[in-house]
Amino acid sequence: MGVQDHYRSAAAGFDASRLSRLDEHLQGYVDRGHLPCYHVQVVRHGEVAYSAYGGMRDIASSSPTTADTLYRIYSMTKPVTSVAAMMLVERGLLRLDDPVAAYLPAYADQRVYVGGQAAAAVTRPAAGPMRVRHLLTHTAGLTYGFLRVHPTDEVMRTAGFEIGVPAGMDLAEATDAMGAFPLRFDPGTSWNYSVATDVLGRVVEVVSGTSLDEFFRTEIFEPLAMDETAFHAVDADRLATLYHGAGGSAPTPLDALGAAALKPPTYLSGGGGLVSSMDDYTRFARMLLGRGELDGVRLLGNRTVDFMATNHLPGGADLGSFGIPLYAETPFNGVGFGLGFSVMLDPTAAGYPTSPGEYGWGGMASTVFWVDPAEDLTTVFMTQQMPSNGYPLRTELRQLVYAALVD
Incomplete structure (x- = not known):
């Protein structure tokens, strides 16, 4: 068994013995040689109900x-980058309907893929401009090179944008280069998981006049006392090794990819660059649950967080009907998307017993978090294994957490 801290499970409305199933289940993955490590922490009514x-x-x-x-x-x-952008929106420095090209000229006159091979793609002018809201909702028409399902993905890979960007590029250079790639669809007409949040990070830099790491540090991390979150490991000795594992295979170290977190990067990825700890990210999640406030520190207004955690897909659609169901850190059926998070619309369609309005996101090394306002609850799960869909951990975690609620 792992190390368990039950804290105040009963006071938070949980059955302690049922919560302990979390540790038993996750330790089972470890004992079978399928997962290297884990840490799960559940907070409810302001109490750490369980940590293992x-x-x-x-x-x-x-x-x-x-x-x-x-x-x-x-x-x-x-979600951190999305919070940063909405802080600028609250200050009147950025608007959701602003064209991205107003801040990043490389995104003017964009073109949409209509046919042909990646090396000779046939394109047409985009029907309308890419807007800031499209970056926040992954409806910008952008993609990821690692998806490997569409010629626009191949265009990115061929240019050196698969997982990460070409060596030596900073955020400004990389996002300018991305602006020249053909879009998969007209902005606002579909949903596709993409580099949109990296582009949003560059918008934050331009609007704020400071680098993304500095904005995060001074505007989010220091106010929230997130002292161990940065674009690199603040203590390399405590950084978990990154592994690959799926389908019952033993975890295999990904040393080359994992080494990127050992030093400050040239490219500040607002879509995937941070290193954090359980306690730090739990504080971030609790700030969201507090509708922008934690321990007397307010980053966002109540209504701004509520707005972010509302489904912004057209007509109230879910990802199953509006998105391209190829890869994402969330189920598609019954799940919408807000400004930086997936948003639960219909737990029955999604297939697990959470609450309507629950929101959150995950990472490609199988980490995940969610915020459930209806239950006054946050859950954060940490591990270091790719791919994130190698095992059904996220569905299982939700089942185990909600089965332990007994009040």
Whole structure:
């Protein structure tokens, strides 16, 4: 078994013995050799109801997971960047309907793919401009090179944009280059998981007049006392090793990819660049649950967070009907998308017993978090294994957490 801290389970409305199933279940993955490490933490009514961790931070050296282990959170960076953008919206410095080209000229006169091979793509002018809201909702027409399902993905890979960007490029250079790639569809007409939040990070830099890491540090991390979250590991000795594993295979170290987190990067990825700890990201999630406020520190107004956590897909559609169901850190049926998060619309369609209005996101190393305003609850899960869909961890975690609620 891993290390369990039950804290105030009963006071938070949980059955402690049922919560302990979380540790039993996750430790089972470790014992079978399918997962290197884990840490799960559940907070309700302001109380840490449950926290358990186990496995090895690094298997080769037999270094155990500890409460202060650091993790690459990858796409759980996206909600942080989205919060940063909405802070600028609140200050009147940015508007959701602003064309992206107003801040990044490379995004003027964009073209949409209509046919042909990637090396000789046939394109047409976009029907309308890409807007800031499209970046926040992944409806910009952008894509990811690693998706490997469409010629626009191949265009990105051929240019060196698969996981990450070409060596030596900073955020300004990379997002300018991305602006020249053909879009998969006209902005606002569909949903596709993409580099949109990286582009949004560059918009934050231009509007604020400061680098993304500095904005995060001074406007979000320091106010929230998130002292161990940055674009690199603040203590390399506590950084978990990154692994690959799926389908019952033993975790295999991804040393080259994982090493990127050991030093400050040239490219500040607002879509996937942060390293964080359990306690730090729990504080971020609790700020969201507090509708923009935590421990007397307010980053956003109540209504702004409510607005972000509302489905923004046209006509109230879910991702299953409006999105391209190829890859994402969330189910598609019954799930909408807000300004930076997936948003639960219909738990029955999604297939697990959560609450309508629950929102959150995950990262490609299988981390995940969610905020459930109806239950006054946050859950954060950390591990370091790619791909994130190698095992049904996220569905299982929700089942286990909600089965332990007994009030």
